[in-house]
Amino acid sequence: MEDKNKYSIIIPTYNERLNIALIVYLVFKHLRDVDFEIIVVDDGSPDGTQEIVKQLQQVYGEDRILLRARPKKLGLGTAYSHGVKHASGNFVVIMDADLSHHPKYLPSFIKKQLETGASIVTGTRYVKDGGVHGWNLMRKLTSRGANVLAQTLLWPGVSDLTGSFRLYRKSVLEDLISSCVSKGYVFQMEMIVRASRKGYHIEEVPITFVDRVYGSSKLGGSEIVEYLKGLVYLLVTT
Amino acid sequence: MKHIVKIMTLLVAISALWGGLLQISMVPRSHALLLPIYFVVCLGCYGLLMVGVGLMQFPTCPQEAVLLQQDIIEAKKYLKPRGVDVGSD
Numbered sequence: 001m002e003d004k005n006k007y008s009i010i011i012p013t014y015n016e017r018l019n020i021a022l023i024v025y026l027v028f029k030h031l032r033d034v035d036f037e038i039i040v041v042d043d044g045s046p047d048g049t050q051e052i053v054k055q056l057q058q059v060y061g062e063d064r065i066l067l068r069a070r071p072k073k074l075g076l077g078t079a080y081s082h083g084v085k086h087a088s089g090n091f092v093v094i095m096d097a098d099l100s101h102h103p104k105y106l107p108s109f110i111k112k113q114l115e116t117g118a119s120i121v122t123g124t125r126y127v128k129d130g131g132v133h134g135w136n137l138m139r140k141l142t143s144r145g146a147n148v149l150a151q152t153l154l155w156p157g158v159s160d161l162t163g164s165f166r167l168y169r170k171s172v173l174e175d176l177i178s179s180c181v182s183k184g185y186v187f188q189m190e191m192i193v194r195a196s197r198k199g200y201h202i203e204e205v206p207i208t209f210v211d212r213v214y215g216s217s218k219l220g221g222s223e224i225v226e227y228l229k230g231l232v233y234l235l236v237t238t
Numbered sequence: 239m240k241h242i243v244k245i246m247t248l249l250v251a252i253s254a255l256w257g258g259l260l261q262i263s264m265v266p267r268s269h270a271l272l273l274p275i276y277f278v279v280c281l282g283c284y285g286l287l288m289v290g291v292g293l294m295q296f297p298t299c300p301q302e303a304v305l306l307q308q309d310i311i312e313a314k315k316y317l318k319p320r321g322v323d324v325g326s327d
Contacts, residue, residue: 017323018324018325021313021317021322021323021324022309022310022314022324025312025313025316025317026309026313051323052322052323055321055322055323056317056322058320059321059322099310102302102306102309126292126297127297128297130297130299131297131299131302132296132297132298132299133298133299133300133302133303134303140293141289141293144288144289144292144296145289147292148285148288148289148292149285151288152285153241153245154241155241197241208302209299210299210302210303210306234241235240235241235242235245236241236242237240238240238241
């Protein structure tokens with residue numbers, strides 16, 4: 001059964017020239033006996049991310065690493081739909097390019113899916129064997145508060161709503177993308193809440209999250225407002 | 239059913255229960271009138287407790303940062319001679 005499955009790993013990038021090289025190396029290191037392809041959706045990074053991807057294609061092959069660039073920054077949600085259009089696998093993995101999602105967990109996603117037949121396997125930081133590194137107290141407090149609020153109001157059935165390290169059955173991802181409208185990381189929450197409401201089988205695996213090593217973190221104060229708006233939006237539409 | 243409707247239904251059911259309690263005056267009226275306040279306070283306490291517990295048990299993984307640094311060195315060592323620009327050092 002395993003050899004029939006193909007996994008398309010979609011990695012949206014913007015100014016991640018170093019991280020994309022490291023992540024590709026680690027994916028190839030940890031996925032040995034699996035049929036997969038990496039689809040890099042680069043939003044016109046000025047730092048030469050695409051040059052690096054072309055160099056990586058020389059090392060690993062153009063059939064394994066696909067560069068599907070877009071001319072400018074167009075947002076995360078559309079990056080996924082853009083990537084999925086070019087995906088040839090029956091499963092799609094979505095992960096961040098900033099190394100906060102370590103490719104060593106990919107085998108556990110795949111194993112969990114094979115064991116349970118789930119349509120979605122989502123990485124969770126808030127269970128045993130999961131965890132976060134590099135957050136200060138304020139960041140942890142915000143995260144816990146946001147999580148308790150969402151759990152109390154939305155009853156989503158998953159423990160980590162805003163994590164974005166996930167494996168989807170391709171058809172399920174296509175269905176979800178077409179029904180989600182949010183932007184940024186509220187999009188991640190909308191995807192999993194809608195999936196839960198639609199009755200898709202969702203499983204969780206523990207992952208660790210090491211906050212960005214290279215480059216600056218993208219979390220700002222206005223994100224809290226965006227989050228609350230997203231919560232209300234999900235309350236009235238799902 | 240939209241989720242907000244579910245929550246509203248729950249709130250209406252609780253209000254109806256409270257209204258009933260006021261009618262039958264099983265408990266003294268002055269006590270029963272305060273119940274919604276207790277309810278809100280309890281909800282707030284539950285939230286704070288959950289945040290507090292979550293914060294205390296927040297899973298951290300400092301060892302993962304060390305392992306990642308090792309992976310990064312390893313990756314650079316592999317990629318550099320193969321013509322991938324992974325920067326200096």
